[in-house]
Amino acid sequence: MLADLVQLGQDAAKLAAAPLWPLADDEITACLGAAHRLEQTAAALQMRLVRHAELRGVPAAEGHRDTISWLRARLLSDRGPARELADRATALARRPDVEQALIEGRADARQAIAITDALDNVAEGLAELDQTTTAEAAEITEQATATLIEMAGRLPAVQLRRVGERILDHVAPHLAERAEEIALAQQEARAHRVRGFTLSAPAAGIVRLSGSLGLEDAATVQAALHALCSPIPGDEQRPAQRRADALVEVCRLALRTGELPESAGEPAQVAVTVGFDPLTQALGAATTETGARLSAETARRLACDARILPAVLGGAGQVLDLGRSQRLATTSLRQALTLRDRGCAFPDCDRPPRWTDAHHVVSWTAGGPTSLDNLVLLCRQHHRLMHHPTSGWQIHSAADGRPVFIPPPAVDPTRRPRRNLFHPRK
Known part of the structure; x- marks a missing residue:
């Protein structure tokens, strides 16, 4: 045989x-x-x-x-x-x-x-x-x-x-x-x-998810994801991509509530280590607690709406000085942003405040202040867009204190300022 x-x-x-x-x-x-x-x-x-x-x-x-x-x-x-x-x-x-x-x-x-x-x-x-x-x-x-x-x-x-x-x-x-x-x-x-759920080891920047749920649990997950999976006009993402984004957004919302159990005495959070060059005031690549490497662009985006714990490392990686943790956007400042922007401030985005990050118009790493005038609420998709080096979008603060967005020439050759017209204003 x-x-x-x-x-x-x-x-x-x-x-x-x-x-x-x-x-x-x-x-x-x-x-x-x-x-x-x-x-x-x-x-x-x-x-x-x-x-x-x-x-x-x-x-x-x-x-x-x-x-x-x-x-x-x-x-x-x-x-x-x-x-x-x-x-x-x-x-x-x-x-x-x-x-x-x-x-x-x-x-x-x-x-x-x-x-x-x-x-x-x-x-x-x-x-x-x-x-x-x-x-x-x-x-x-x-x-x-x-x-x-x-x-x-x-x-x-x-x-x-x-x-x-x-x-x-x-x-x-x-x-x-x-x-x-x-x-x-x-x-x-x-x-x-x-029932079970696993995440694979990273391979080429991808972590594969697999698992099994009962019908009742699956219905609960589908109900949580469904509201975030609706196609947006002009959105060319595949349904599977929208579901992946929705899963991450649901988890981000859970982290933001502060109601999750503590882990090792700390609130549940995504922890990364980021290299910083004091001469160029630039962030380097980031490393998660699991050892996964993230690009400098992702590190800058994470720094927009995160708790920062400064640490000075010696040449061999030993900790020389550990600063005190402080939250970049305080609760009162976050409330002020919500009252002003009412949700994602990007032109005509319909994402509510709970699905947004507080984005620094002038990067915090470049000396931008953590103030109402220098912050704007952005959903994850538009937060990524504003941090993309070739997006061409710009943000300015108008006379009334609300943010306005300047599109790149490819979107509007006249580059007329735009505002979000979706969120209701009183």
Whole structure:
């Protein structure tokens, strides 16, 4: 078998490197389907091999605490894909009919897992019903299996999972309502047990988020994010980008309330270390508590609305002097800004005060004072814009003390001053 697999891999490698330009359009489509079929068959073989390795105790014999760590070492895999492979191998082992459908190409790996999850829910619900015998439950499960495998020929995994949640409506409608009630209760309890949230180590400036929530918790998160995810005219961000910004804004609001529990005796906060050149009065790159590096531009933006703790470091990094912490925008000053600007002051932005930072018109690091005349409320998006070195936007204080914005020539060749007309004025 090993020799056959090695040969198959070599043949597949030759096909992957073969020129594709001689193929007709229909041949490209047909080859894509065949390649996908080959991938799914290989996935089925991987799952079977993993399962047999588990049954024989191979991971433990090689000194690993579980199958996931064994797969990570053997396949040089990240934890997420390793866990997914181990979980799929266990799931398919319980459903040989679904495994055979995967091998024969009647379902792909994602569809197969959607089917096994649905069948597990069916089995849990039927097991709690007094009016079903073991034989009847087995017959219903068999019908559900056949129906879902047949539907896999028409529906992708996402839709198949939705249908699977109501499969008893198709094969046993007289039991569907009660069995679904039981299955949902068990599903909610299981979701609560397996819930989790992780942030990956930074890679190329990106931290990946992954996790699992129950339906109730997910609805709460979606409700919190929804208000901040609405498209803004002229906003070309993707929905996923708007959701990412909304998640950060919700967390920023929570930090700003001051109601979060303390951490190590300090209020919950983002802490960074920033280099400062006293000769040029310029900030350098910043380092977070986790060791992540942030650009000097980000450091300047953070310094606009942050608590600053000055520290003098020697050449070897030792602390020579530690100043007293002070808040740049005091509570009373923040209230004055809210009364004046009513929210983000950028022209026609609708973000309310609680979603804004206090931005220094003349940078604090350049000697700008922390005063009402030198501060303006900006939402995170427009705060980034004003700190971008090539944005071209300028801010001035008008005779009435309110900020006015001067657009760059690319936005308005005449550079006429603009104000926010959205926030109501008394």
